[in-house]
Amino acid sequence: MIYIKPSAAIRNNYNEISQLCKETGEPVYLTKNGEGDIVVMDIKAFSKRESMLKLREMLVEAEESRLRGDKSYTVEEVSDMMRKAIKED
Structure with a gap:
């Protein structure tokens, strides 16, 4: 499954995104102004x-x-x- 969130989510919901990365082992794609911007993922x-x-x-x-x-x-x-x-x- 692909997880896409707006870039503001990292600021406002860091713990939620961190938990999602840890639970799924999948990266979370963050967008800025509707365009792909960065990817975050669990260190493991x-x-x-x-x-x-x-x-x-x-x-x-x-x-x-x-x-x-x-x-x-x-x-x-x-x-x-x-x-x-x-x-x-």
Whole structure:
């Protein structure tokens, strides 16, 4: 569901908007003069969204690397490299 409120709502009803963000995990879109202005959201939902975006970027980067034919490693090769690195310390 999309939540849209006038920008004055943040001033007049901060607690209500904060609670709505926390309960739903969804952003609240604030308008100014009938146009989209800003978005507010719960910090936990924001952090989760940021983590998901970073993971998605990493997956896209890995897929692009694979498609370019860059060198890749099997799980066994990575395990061997890690064991060797640990022994060197």
